[in-house]
Amino acid sequence: MARALILLVLFALPARADDVSPQAIELYLARGQKLFEEQEYGAAIQTLTPVTRDARATRAQRLRALELIALSQFIRNDKGAARATFERILDIDPGYQLRDTSGSPALRQFFDDLKKQLIPGYDPHAGADLEHAAPTAGTAGRALELQVRVTRGNVFDLVVATRRRGELTYATSPLSPRGDNRWHTRITPPPSSKPYVLEYYVEARDAGGATIARIAAPDQPLEIALTAGAVDTAAPRPWFTRWYVIGGAVAVAASLGGVIVLATQGPGPGTLPPGTVTVTP
């Protein structure tokens, strides 16, 4: 009986927020999604709310939780709460696009109306436009720089997906914003003793992780012809970089330093120039 009581208490206690790992947040999200699909809207809201309050949830995780909560509130006809939750979504990402696949016209209208009120110049059909000057050639094993410019739209993330021709899966690398709406990354294609073709496409995402624009596509990638190139084999290290030479030099320097310190009064000069200062000469 005692064991049953303890178990009951353990199950009843909410998980401590500091016990929530990213994987645990995903579990909450999956559970909330399942409850939502089973039309258990109250339970879905209850399950997902901790995700929206967890500082470690990623922006995309928080947005997913908030959208499911807002949809649940909307379906339960709690328009005030739905509006407040949608406002939180738009505070995080003014360009947010709903993930909802129900196609509910009433929901779309509600969300679009809210956006029009809150976001100046809101265009419900807005996506994003990207510009990219594709590199024409490169060398395997050597860094390759890519730059993309966002000429229109609210882009939160840009990634480049690359693969060697013949491979099935892409590896993605994020681009970093550099101002003037230019994004930049440096990728290093795998080294190869033979030339090969690197395939890639660029994808723009909103804060929720949804794709809003692409340059090329997974099944129609851009191509860069790479010449053969291997990882540089390190040249023999000069004798003076070997650890025992450096260690010996440090020991000699330390000994000399000790002699100098012992030979003078007071502490040695500081490491910051001018080494010594006199407060009031």
Next chain:
Amino acid sequence: MPRFAAVAAVVSGCGSTITLEIASDRPVPAAIDAICVGVADEALDGGHFGRLYPIASLPQTLRVQAGNADAALAWVRGDRGGVPALYVSAPLDFGSDVTLDLASCQVGGAGDAAPRGAAVGPTGALLAASHGQGGTLVVAIGTAGASVIDATNGALVAHDTPAPPPGTPVSILAADLDGDCDDDIVVITSGAAPLIWQREGDEFVATDSIGGAAVAAVAAADVEHDRDIDLVLGGGGNLQLWLNDGAAHFTHAAAALSAAGRVSAISALALGDLDGDANADLVVGQANAPLTAWLGEGGTFVASDAVVPAIQLDIESLTLADADGDFDPDLAIAIRGAPMRLLVDRDGRLEDQSFVRLPQPAPIAHAIAFGGWDGGCEPDAVIAAEPGAAMLRGSDLGVFQTDLVAPAATDVTMVDIDDDGDLDAIMATAEGVIWLAR
């Protein structure tokens, strides 16, 4: 005016020589990439040394010889991306070596915050904290006048300032404009061009105006990495970078920053290295227009739509400071007539986490200040609001917990006003400037 003439490099020590060490457990250069080290005679007519050093590692040391000084004050400002991140000071009695520790864990007293002494200075003021020879001071400017506030014998005292420029005070900023590690003041009013008050010991002297027109907001950072503090001024749809020649003389660099039609009603500015590239980035708040940002590129700024969500707010003030203990600057936004927001820096992008980290409903604030002033390591916050708002204690979950309610106030700064080694909250109230300490 720096008094480097009073400082001499010496080649040998004497009996009153100590080693001043600047240490930190913060990552270098990710969290601190420069330090400004100041040493000054306790006697205000004595010598003064101050110098900014880019650093690749800590600790660093300086041998300090008393000369004719009986006692001195040493202080260090840790910078990140050209913007001050924290200050530490300590007295020097020349009896033993001293370490100024720019610790990642900044703690204060464990007790409750309580007022010390009586209110002094102007009512409903704007505040700026200034570090330098003579210790830490706060400059308060209100519609009825201005005062330099110091702490003596457990109470605040007010001293005179130069005559404020005409017009209503709009903003006030403290920054080391002449490279001596003392914080000077920039006063912004509605009726005059920004005016510099240069710090001399524990007093201020009015010097130059910047530009020829009144502005609405100012922010400071070493934009071009030439070891002096530059200024960004903004108002209406106009945004300007003014470059410092190192002696607090400024030149408009029109090609380096332009509003380019992206803003129309600037009301607040903030500079901080958001993306960790060692360059100060610029966040621009507006009156009922979207929040916007420019990324610093080591001397120029380029517009970026990816840094901040373009949320439309009526912004009263912006505070870029580390609110979550990761050394990156986060953005606290005081909004006229609406609850404050907290945008957390995540990989160079500011994300609205107001509902996650702030107690709800969040207060309607005039200004927000961050700093470690309770027994825990996490940054805490004090909010200037009318009526008063609960002070916030940082927690290891990253969520602020409410504490006692602070008095109603128009501005707040967290600073070690009594130079005792821990932070105090200085608030501008309808009765004058007050001091809260733990």
